[in-house]
Amino acid sequence: MKRTTSKRLVTISDVAQSAGVSKATAARVLGSYGTASPVVKEKVREAAKRLGYQANELARSMTTGKSKTIGVIVGDIENPYFGQAVRGISDAAHAAGFDVILSNSGEDAAKEKAAVRVLLGKRVDGLIVTPASVYETQHLHEIQRSGRPLVLLDRTIPDLAVDAVVTDDRQAAEAATRALIEAGHRRIAYISATEADDPIYRGPHQINLSTVMERIEGVVAASRSAGIENPERYIRLGANRRGEGDKIISELLQGADRPTAILASDNVVALEVFKTLRRLGMSIPQDLSLIAFHDADWTSVTSPPITVIAQPVYDLGFESAQILVRRITGSGDAPRCRVLATTLIKRQSIGAPPEIQESPAVLQNNAAKIG
Amino acid sequence: MKRTTSKRLVTISDVAQSAGVSKATAARVLGSYGTASPVVKEKVREAAKRLGYQANELARSMTTGKSKTIGVIVGDIENPYFGQAVRGISDAAHAAGFDVILSNSGEDAAKEKAAVRVLLGKRVDGLIVTPASVYETQHLHEIQRSGRPLVLLDRTIPDLAVDAVVTDDRQAAEAATRALIEAGHRRIAYISATEADDPIYRGPHQINLSTVMERIEGVVAASRSAGIENPERYIRLGANRRGEGDKIISELLQGADRPTAILASDNVVALEVFKTLRRLGMSIPQDLSLIAFHDADWTSVTSPPITVIAQPVYDLGFESAQILVRRITGSGDAPRCRVLATTLIKRQSIGAPPEIQESPAVLQNNAAKIG
DNA sequence: TTGACATGTGAGACCGGTCTCAAATACGCT
DNA sequence: AGCGTATTTGAGACCGGTCTCACATGTCAA
Numbered sequence: 087m088k089r090t091t092s093k094r095l096v097t098i099s100d101v102a103q104s105a106g107v108s109k110a111t112a113a114r115v116l117g118s119y120g121t122a123s124p125v126v127k128e129k130v131r132e133a134a135k136r137l138g139y140q141a142n143e144l145a146r147s148m149t150t151g152k153s154k155t156i157g158v159i160v161g162d163i164e165n166p167y168f169g170q171a172v173r174g175i176s177d178a179a180h181a182a183g184f185d186v187i188l189s190n191s192g193e194d195a196a197k198e199k200a201a202v203r204v205l206l207g208k209r210v211d212g213l214i215v216t217p218a219s220v221y222e223t224q225h226l227h228e229i230q231r232s233g234r235p236l237v238l239l240d241r242t243i244p245d246l247a248v249d250a251v252v253t254d255d256r257q258a259a260e261a262a263t264r265a266l267i268e269a270g271h272r273r274i275a276y277i278s279a280t281e282a283d284d285p286i287y288r289g290p291h292q293i294n295l296s297t298v299m300e301r302i303e304g305v306v307a308a309s310r311s312a313g314i315e316n317p318e319r320y321i322r323l324g325a326n327r328r329g330e331g332d333k334i335i336s337e338l339l340q341g342a343d344r345p346t347a348i349l350a351s352d353n354v355v356a357l358e359v360f361k362t363l364r365r366l367g368m369s370i371p372q373d374l375s376l377i378a379f380h381d382a383d384w385t386s387v388t389s390p391p392i393t394v395i396a397q398p399v400y401d402l403g404f405e406s407a408q409i410l411v412r413r414i415t416g417s418g419d420a421p422r423c424r425v426l427a428t429t430l431i432k433r434q435s436i437g438a439p440p441e442i443q444e445s446p447a448v449l450q451n452n453a454a455k456i457g
Numbered sequence: 458m459k460r461t462t463s464k465r466l467v468t469i470s471d472v473a474q475s476a477g478v479s480k481a482t483a484a485r486v487l488g489s490y491g492t493a494s495p496v497v498k499e500k501v502r503e504a505a506k507r508l509g510y511q512a513n514e515l516a517r518s519m520t521t522g523k524s525k526t527i528g529v530i531v532g533d534i535e536n537p538y539f540g541q542a543v544r545g546i547s548d549a550a551h552a553a554g555f556d557v558i559l560s561n562s563g564e565d566a567a568k569e570k571a572a573v574r575v576l577l578g579k580r581v582d583g584l585i586v587t588p589a590s591v592y593e594t595q596h597l598h599e600i601q602r603s604g605r606p607l608v609l610l611d612r613t614i615p616d617l618a619v620d621a622v623v624t625d626d627r628q629a630a631e632a633a634t635r636a637l638i639e640a641g642h643r644r645i646a647y648i649s650a651t652e653a654d655d656p657i658y659r660g661p662h663q664i665n666l667s668t669v670m671e672r673i674e675g676v677v678a679a680s681r682s683a684g685i686e687n688p689e690r691y692i693r694l695g696a697n698r699r700g701e702g703d704k705i706i707s708e709l710l711q712g713a714d715r716p717t718a719i720l721a722s723d724n725v726v727a728l729e730v731f732k733t734l735r736r737l738g739m740s741i742p743q744d745l746s747l748i749a750f751h752d753a754d755w756t757s758v759t760s761p762p763i764t765v766i767a768q769p770v771y772d773l774g775f776e777s778a779q780i781l782v783r784r785i786t787g788s789g790d791a792p793r794c795r796v797l798a799t800t801l802i803k804r805q806s807i808g809a810p811p812e813i814q815e816s817p818a819v820l821q822n823n824a825a826k827i828g
Numbered sequence: 829t830t831g832a833c834a835t836g837t838g839a840g841a842c843c844g845g846t847c848t849c850a851a852a853t854a855c856g857c858t
Numbered sequence: 859a860g861c862g863t864a865t866t867t868g869a870g871a872c873c874g875g876t877c878t879c880a881c882a883t884g885t886c887a888a
Contacts, residue, residue, distance in 0.1 A: 097873090097874055098874065098875065099875095108838045108839075109838085109839090109874095109875090110837070110839075110876090111836085111837055111838070113874090114836095117876070119877085120836090120837095120876095120877085121835065122836070122837080123836060126837085138602075140574070140578060141874090141875080142578070143875095144515050144518050144874080145519055145874035145876085146874080147875090148873095149843050149874085149877075150843090151843080153515070163534075163540055163543050163544050163547065164537075164540050164544035164771075166535075166540060168540075169537060169539075169540040172535075172559075173535035173561065180561075185575055185579070186558070186559055186560070187556060188543075188547070188558070189556070190544065190548075190551075206511055207511055207514040209514065209515050231509075357755060384755040384759070386732075387731045387732065387735075387759055389759070468843090468844055469844065469845065470844080479867065480845090480869090481867075481868055481869075485866095485867090487845095488845080491847085491866090492866060493867085494865085494866060494867090497866080497867085512844090515843090515844080516844035516845035516846085516873090517844080517846075518845090519843095519844085519873050520846040520872075521846065521847095
């Protein structure tokens with residue numbers, strides 16, 4: 087039974103004693119600071135190895151005040167979008183010698199707040215957050231007050247002067263809308279997954295994510311400059327909840343004056359559009375044109391392949407972590423908002439709008455004629 | 458300039474002093490242990506609030522020996538499969554009052570080892586690991602030796618007596634293979650994403666993941682019992698690297714005696730099959746039948762929709778975290794391996810095998826005839 | 829030989845909590 | 859009032875590292 091006693095772990099004092107030196111000396115060797123003679127170094131290292139010593143990072147962090155850990159709070163890890171971003175963060179962090187503590191807010195500001203407290207309590211050296219709301223931000227200010235750097239990911243908060251890394255949502259939405267207009271569309275819908283009290287868009291007060299607002303502005307701006315009146319009427323929100331998406335989409339498509347093109351805020355919504363269309367017996371791009379945000383790998387394999395707005399999600403994460411690390415290491419320049427460019431990848435989900443589309447019956451005729 | 462001095466954070470001593478009580482008393486109130494009179498409690502809480510006190514969890518962990526944190530090492534967070542699992546872990550952990558530190562091994566045993574050291578150094582209360590190799594497991598034994606509970610996720614290690622939560626890969630592969638056999642197939646390929654020195658399967662020594670081995674056994678067993686000779690010849694490995702997948706698949710499909718059905722180890726591989734088939738001018742299910750592991754949401758929206766083996770990934774994560782928490786809290790029963798059931802979801806990617814398939818030319822004929 | 833200075837080492841304070849223990853106070857009861 | 863017991867409180871050790879500082883030793887030049 088020659089086993090390390092599992093009750094108490096080996097400490098630096100144990101090593102020191104075993105090596106016949108003082109605790110301070112052993113610490114110097116094992117912590118790689120101060121000085122020690124080669125002979126002593128060797129003795130201590132040998133003893134450490136023999137005893138299976140492993141530094142207690144908690145104790146270390148407590149005295150140094152640095153934990154070499156960054157906290158990340160993300161809307162939903164299950165979402166591949168964030169999965170990729172987290173991978174980027176993780177890679178950049180590890181490359182710089184930092185670990186990552188991950189938390190899920192579920193896009194709920196209250197949970198986000200709780201997560202902040204926990205991470206602050208764990209004394210992370212800095213945080214990366216995808217804020218769930220532009221309104222509830224006291225806890226983000228609290229981070230600032232605690233003196234720890236904060237980087238916002240994917241979204242910004244107007245009144246918070248911190249670094250942020252986002253994509254050019256406004257321009258992306260504008261470009262996508264323009265592409266649809268060029269194809270002849272005049273009735274263009276934007277369907278967002280963002281949580282809202284009412285699926286029908288009534289105004290900016292309903293929106294609590296900067297990205298969503300930017301995109302809506304992009305769609306509206308592009309529509310307006312093409313002389314389209316009241317483009318807001320085709321904007322729909324809250325298509326994320328199961329079942330809800332189908333309802334919103336089918337009502338939109340079966341209503342009078344239905345849109346001939348849809349811009350989907352993410353893949354999940356795009357998927358929902360696909361399913362609803364199939365149920366309704368409509369097809370892309372004959373009956374409806376579609377563009378989706380996020381170039382998930384599968385979007386190229388549907389029939390037809392979907393035209394998407396490709397976002398550099400991994401880079402979003404990677405950059406934000408790099409910026410955070412730089413802040414932690416201590417750079418004093420003013421906070422900046424970095425905007426990463428998106429690309430419109432044209433595939434085959436855009437076509438000319440059907441000439442007449444008063445009722446579903448007509449639609450089916452139409453589809454038969456074309457297909 | 459009424460601001461909390463950002464240099465040093467508020468400690469329990471500060472609160473104690475401000476409330477006019479001893480450090481010990483303040484600690485008792487704020488740490489919710491021991492006793493204190495209502496009056497004192499109120500005074501301390503008020504002072505804590507006023508000063509913006511936030512407990513230093515590091516210090517707390519150091520004395521108590523518990524960090525209320527679990528470490529998770531996963532093959533690749535970017536992969537939606539693990540994304541879902543992590544979500545499950547995260548939910549279960551938070552519900553039990555634990556936080557999660559996440560690490561990425563990139564399916565590399567060396568990185569996994571490094572991650573273990575780091576997490577152990579951070580004194581996590583327990584770990585959940587998806588081991589990258591059944592061979593390199595010293596570090597996992599090290600975890601055991603440190604006395605901290607370990608739960609294996611998705612994969613097992615034969616000589617390691619710890620809890621594990623996996624899916625019934627063997628049976629799943631068997632059922633899928635049987636489904637293909639019932640449809641008339643006799644030449645069934647299994648294409649795995651697992652890293653290997655050689656894409657052609659030579660024997661178990663190449664495989665370092667329990668799941669992969671189980672699945673191969675399942676495919677082989679089902680094939681054998683249907684009287685199929687040498688089913689191993691259609692097994693291919695290492696289809697994960699970009700470009701490599703296409704090469705492996707197209708070579709397999711263009712070779713003599715090509716398989717008429719493919720079982721793909723995950724979505725990424727299935728996607729690759731889709732793309733390669735399109736490039737080759739072949740179609741599903743006329744020229745080739747396909748079953749894929751993992752029921753990603755998009756698999757129902759391709760044409761044809763893909764028949765998949767649905768795995769309870771979220772539950773996999775959720776259960777493993779629950780088990781880990783139970784171990785941490787201290788349950789002494791022998792380690793168990795929990796096996797979660799998968800379901801074969803039949804969609805439309807399985808058809809009868811084409812009668813003759815010597816050359817691609819014949820294939821095209823065939824496709825035209827059927828389509 | 830001695831003084832100046834670099835280098836190696838150990839004692840002990842410290843980080844911010846928890847926890848043990850003993851003293852102080854309050855309470856109940858005869 | 860007087861005593862036993864329960865409750866509240868404070869002093870100080872402790873967790874496992876880091877870090878300051880004083881002291882011991884070694885090296886070299888004057």
